[in-house]
Amino acid sequence: MRAYLIRRLLLIIPTLLIVTVIVFLSVRFVPGSILDLMVAQMGELSGITDLDIDYLRHILGMDVPMHLQYVRWLGVWPQAIDHATAGGQISGIIQGDFGVSLWNSESVLQQLMQRLPVSLELGAMSLIIAWLIALPIGVFSAIRQDTWGDYAGRTFAIVAISVPAFWLGTMVIVYPSILWGWTPPVVYIPLADNVGENLLQFLLPAAIMGMVISGTTMRMTRTMMLEVLRQDYIRTAWSKGLRERTIIIRHAMKNALIPVITIVGGMIPLLIGGTVIIEQIFTLPGVGRLLFNALTRRDYPVISGINVIIALVVLIMNVVVDLAYGWLDPRIQYR
Amino acid sequence: MAIVEKVLEVKDLKTYFYTEEGEVKAVDSLSYYVAKGESVGLVGESACGKSVSSLSILRLIPYPPGVIVGGEILFQGKDLLKISEDEIREVRGNHIAMIFQEPTTSLNPVLTVSLQLSEALQLHRHMDKHTANEEAVKLLKLVGIPDADKRATDYPYQFSGGMQQRIMMAIALSCNPELIIADEPTTSVDVTVQAQLLELIDDLRSQFGTAVIIITHNLGIVARYVDRVNVMYAGRLVETAPTDVIYSEPKHPYTVGLLGSVPRLDLPRKRKLYVIDGLPPHLARLPVGCNFSPRCRFAVDHCREEKPTLDEVGENHLSACFRSGEMKELAAKERED
Amino acid sequence: MAEPITTAPIRSEDVRKRRHWFVDLFTRLWKEKPLATFGGIIVLIMFLTGIFANLLAPYGFNEIILSDRLDAPSGVHWLGADNLGRDLLSRVIFGARISMIVGVAGAGLSVMVNMLIGIPSGFFGGKFDIIMQRFVDAFLCFPPLILYLTIMAILGTGILPVILVLGVSMGIGQSRIVRAAVIGIKENVYVEAARAIGVPTGRTLIKHILPNIMAPILVVFTVGMGRMILAEASLSFLGFGIAPPTPSWGGMLSGTGRTYMLQAPWMVLWPGLALSLVVYGINMLGDGVRDLLDPRLRGGLGRYGAVKRKKPAEVTS
Numbered sequence: 008m009r010a011y012l013i014r015r016l017l018l019i020i021p022t023l024l025i026v027t028v029i030v031f032l033s034v035r036f037v038p039g040s041i042l043d044l045m046v047a048q049m050g051e052l053s054g055i056t057d058l059d060i061d062y063l064r065h066i067l068g069m070d071v072p073m074h075l076q077y078v079r080w081l082g083v084w085p086q087a088i089d090h091a092t093a094g095g096q097i098s099g100i101i102q103g104d105f106g107v108s109l110w111n112s113e114s115v116l117q118q119l120m121q122r123l124p125v126s127l128e129l130g131a132m133s134l135i136i137a138w139l140i141a142l143p144i145g146v147f148s149a150i151r152q153d154t155w156g157d158y159a160g161r162t163f164a165i166v167a168i169s170v171p172a173f174w175l176g177t178m179v180i181v182y183p184s185i186l187w188g189w190t191p192p193v194v195y196i197p198l199a200d201n202v203g204e205n206l207l208q209f210l211l212p213a214a215i216m217g218m219v220i221s222g223t224t225m226r227m228t229r230t231m232m233l234e235v236l237r238q239d240y241i242r243t244a245w246s247k248g249l250r251e252r253t254i255i256i257r258h259a260m261k262n263a264l265i266p267v268i269t270i271v272g273g274m275i276p277l278l279i280g281g282t283v284i285i286e287q288i289f290t291l292p293g294v295g296r297l298l299f300n301a302l303t304r305r306d307y308p309v310i311s312g313i314n315v316i317i318a319l320v321v322l323i324m325n326v327v328v329d330l331a332y333g334w335l336d337p338r339i340q341y342r
Numbered sequence: 343m344a345i346v347e348k349v350l351e352v353k354d355l356k357t358y359f360y361t362e363e364g365e366v367k368a369v370d371s372l373s374y375y376v377a378k379g380e381s382v383g384l385v386g387e388s389a390c391g392k393s394v395s396s397l398s399i400l401r402l403i404p405y406p407p408g409v410i411v412g413g414e415i416l417f418q419g420k421d422l423l424k425i426s427e428d429e430i431r432e433v434r435g436n437h438i439a440m441i442f443q444e445p446t447t448s449l450n451p452v453l454t455v456s457l458q459l460s461e462a463l464q465l466h467r468h469m470d471k472h473t474a475n476e477e478a479v480k481l482l483k484l485v486g487i488p489d490a491d492k493r494a495t496d497y498p499y500q501f502s503g504g505m506q507q508r509i510m511m512a513i514a515l516s517c518n519p520e521l522i523i524a525d526e527p528t529t530s531v532d533v534t535v536q537a538q539l540l541e542l543i544d545d546l547r548s549q550f551g552t553a554v555i556i557i558t559h560n561l562g563i564v565a566r567y568v569d570r571v572n573v574m575y576a577g578r579l580v581e582t583a584p585t586d587v588i589y590s591e592p593k594h595p596y597t598v599g600l601l602g603s604v605p606r607l608d609l610p611r612k613r614k615l616y617v618i619d620g621l622p623p624h625l626a627r628l629p630v631g632c633n634f635s636p637r638c639r640f641a642v643d644h645c646r647e648e649k650p651t652l653d654e655v656g657e658n659h660l661s662a663c664f665r666s667g668e669m670k671e672l673a674a675k676e677r678e679d
Numbered sequence: 680m681a682e683p684i685t686t687a688p689i690r691s692e693d694v695r696k697r698r699h700w701f702v703d704l705f706t707r708l709w710k711e712k713p714l715a716t717f718g719g720i721i722v723l724i725m726f727l728t729g730i731f732a733n734l735l736a737p738y739g740f741n742e743i744i745l746s747d748r749l750d751a752p753s754g755v756h757w758l759g760a761d762n763l764g765r766d767l768l769s770r771v772i773f774g775a776r777i778s779m780i781v782g783v784a785g786a787g788l789s790v791m792v793n794m795l796i797g798i799p800s801g802f803f804g805g806k807f808d809i810i811m812q813r814f815v816d817a818f819l820c821f822p823p824l825i826l827y828l829t830i831m832a833i834l835g836t837g838i839l840p841v842i843l844v845l846g847v848s849m850g851i852g853q854s855r856i857v858r859a860a861v862i863g864i865k866e867n868v869y870v871e872a873a874r875a876i877g878v879p880t881g882r883t884l885i886k887h888i889l890p891n892i893m894a895p896i897l898v899v900f901t902v903g904m905g906r907m908i909l910a911e912a913s914l915s916f917l918g919f920g921i922a923p924p925t926p927s928w929g930g931m932l933s934g935t936g937r938t939y940m941l942q943a944p945w946m947v948l949w950p951g952l953a954l955s956l957v958v959y960g961i962n963m964l965g966d967g968v969r970d971l972l973d974p975r976l977r978g979g980l981g982r983y984g985a986v987k988r989k990k991p992a993e994v995t996s
Binding site: 021022023025026029033034165166168169170171172173174177178180181182184185275276277278279280281283284287298299302303305310313314317318319321322 | 813814816817818819820821822823824825828829830832833905909912913916917918919929932937940941944947948950951952954955958959961962963966
């Protein structure tokens with residue numbers, strides 16, 4: 008078990024290395040004119056007009072060859088002597104130094120840590136809501152296969168997959184406001200300040216995201232449940248004279264839900280993507296909004312930092328999900 | 343004919359499957375009985391309706407596409423096809439229990455053996471959890487699981503196929519049923535384990551006086567363990583007789599064929615094994631006459647025009663063949679050729 | 680052993696007419712999957728609307744009529760007008776064209792990328808496959824939307840970058856579907872036989888592999904079209920997709936759409952509704968196609984202790 012865990016965590020390293028290469032190349036391999044654009048944009052947004060491209064290139068560390076930039080960013084080579092925070096030292100993402108924002112010189116990691124709780128809360132609530140919607144409907148749909156209830160459940164699942172979160176979110180803001188003059192709060196209430204109001208504020212965004220991601224889970228639940236219901240051991244359970252309820256709950260659900268719960272690994276990227284849109288619509292100060300702002304301002308250190316950390320989170324979640332699988336299913340033993 | 347106390351009587355059972363290919367008559371007008379404490383063999387090729395007929399007894403036919411369209415299944419004076427869902431549940435596992443073909447897939451992989459054993463005890467015998475678990479260990483010992491008390495909390499995958507089938511037997515026995523239906527209980531295990539399992543069934547039967555239906559495609563295997571043999575072909579019963587009679591005086595050409603195809607150690611090795619030509623008919627496209635007529639060596643025109651009925655040909659001996667009477671001579675002649 | 684004996688003559692309806700599988704698919708879709716057919720009709724309507732947008736739209740998509748600013752839906756502007764007095768019906772109709780182009784071109788590109796990675800990876804296997812799959816692994820660590828946003832921010836907005844980014848990214852992400860299909864076919868006896876008698880690799884690929892992966896590819900394409908349209912709309916909504924004044928359904932919900940959404944809710948209602956309807960249609964169609972092409976994903980065939988059981992009284996009759 009322990010050896011398995013260590014092996015799995017070690018396997019993250021090569022993948023993560025490829026991730027850093029992809030991020031580095033896509034963010035640094037920008038067309039030359041983008042620097043001009045940055046100068047113009049920075050001038051426009053912050054009033055700095057005398058910004059020199061060479062100076063910009065220098066503070067971005069882009070005046071040295073590409074491979075040197077990469078090893079410095081990665082943290083296996085000393086930074087330039089006049090580097091803003093870590094002059095002459097080895098300091099990169101391996102050491103947890105993701106650089107500073109081009110705009111306000113704040114540490115990328117620090118900003119990220121500040122925003123992370125909001126996104127985690129939103130993601131976790133959405134996931135719980137998605138399960139609360141998807142699991143019962145999926146199970147019901149399967150045990151009442153080809154009845155009107157099943158058709159309704161399946162239609163709901165496809166609608167949930169089809170309706171874009173940003174439109175649903177917009178409608179939920181527009182119509183209650185027009186009809187009853189109610190608008191969701193725009194000022195973020197931290198969890199530490201007021202638990203009740205914070206949860207209330209997150210409920211609507213989480214419900215929308217939960218609904219949108221529930222479709223996939225619901226279909227998966229139904230398929231797995233149908234698969235399980237025609238297994239031999241279900242026939243055995245019937246032959247014992249058990250009630251349908253006992254058969255569904257004790258004999259079928261555990262078998263069906265183990266794989267369903269483990270696809271949460273595949274849903275994490277969807278959830279993270281969803282937070283960008285939902286945080287934007289409901290003005291929640293999470294990682295998604297941080298990324299969005301960084302993208303509009305082309306704040307490259309922030310963009311690359313967020314991308315690497317998100318990839319790391321996804322990789323770790325995959326390991327966690329695999330472990331959960333082994334814990335839920337007695338047949339799987341890690342060695 | 344001696345009066346016997348029947349524990350189960352199947353009358354004119356019809357179970358059809360409605361598929362894309364049309365109405366499949368998996369079981370058609372099947373009638374037989376099982377006497378108290380008796381062991382009955384239900385023999386036939388695969389897909390001849392023997393499993394479907396046994397599942398029909400407990401109304402375990404998957405729907406769609408299967409439907410029990412007619413007949414009566416009399417058990418303890420009640421027609422199991424007419425009673426309510428709650429009443430049939432009371433019969434399942436409690437009065438009639440089943441053992442299935444594939445122990446590896448018939449046990450729930452994510453539940454412990456003791457839970458799968460004790461749940462029927464809790465339900466039908468109204469035991470509390472603790473007593474049921476103790477009883478479960480006793481049952482596991484009874485069917486010969488070593489270290490039963492330690493292994494009760496194991497999961498099915500931790501046991502071998504033969505051991506899993508013993509667990510299935512323990513589950514079937516748990517509520518002391520009047521009848522156990524064993525659906526090809528030994529097909530998926532080793533030959534050496536087969537004999538052990540059949541011995542165990544026989545032992546338990548004499549110990550508890552439970553009636554047993556053993557479903558199999560291998561006439562040779564059951565011979566020692568059953569009192570009477572029912573032979574099925576294409577959804578219908580073609581012959582029924584006490585075991586020794588079936589072996590000595592088969593009256594239906596299909597039974598003759600089945601017996602001839604069993605390798606026997608007591609006969610000269612030079613003797614060729616008998617092969618029944620052709621394949622069983624598609625159950626959705628049965629012939630007009632006798633279902634066996636297309637493959638039968640002795641078929642005459644009459645056989646292809648009308649379905650024979652199951653008629654008495656001896657004491658406790660029924661056969662569905664127009665030429666039952668001449669079978670002895672026909673078979674002898676066949677052997678000479 | 681004698682010839683197997685057929686017990687009844689083979690009826691003509693037992694033998695399925697030999698038709699091209701594609702034609703067969705559509706016939707079966709029509710006969711067996713009414714909901715998928717309904718979805719297909721929605722998609723067809725969207726395509727026709729997109730193709731004939733010029734003829735259908737009462738106004739130009741960027742035709743500014745300042746006197747009609749923020750007009751509510753009426754006989755003049757059926758779906759209302761936006762903050763510049765542009766007719767919303769016309770903009771939604773032209774939006775169908777954008778979605779259609781992005782959906783078809785993007786899904787087409789993704790299928791090509793999918794095959795470019797999946798076929799060699801699955802067919803040759805070995806080290807090549809291992810290295811390719813590590814890159815695909817790394818790629819899959821990025822949440823799709825974040826990946827699209829990041830690349831779009833670097834490339835800049837526009838319909839061509841959107842198609843390129845979405846098509847290539849989705850193609851890489853889904854390459855495992857084709858890879859798995861190729862591995863499955865490669866193990867078939869006829870492919871082994873072809874290799875054994877020395878059929879050149881290229882010929883084996885074209886003659887044996889390609890025709891047999893058409894089914895999963897069709898499913899990937901159909902489902903991909905819906906995802907493509909949704910992704911484009913999300914990108915445009917966030918301002919990184921197709922820039923105004925080009926009427927993208929997603930883009931119409933952002934920017935000025937959001938500014939005026941409380942005064943003129945029709946500005947955000949209709950584009951989103953059209954988008955949802957089209958994606959719903961594509962998903963229904965995709966589901967039906969998948970059901971017909973991949974029998975493994977079909978629902979169960981009956982079950983024990985089913986609900987709809989003939990009542991005992993009916994049984995004996």
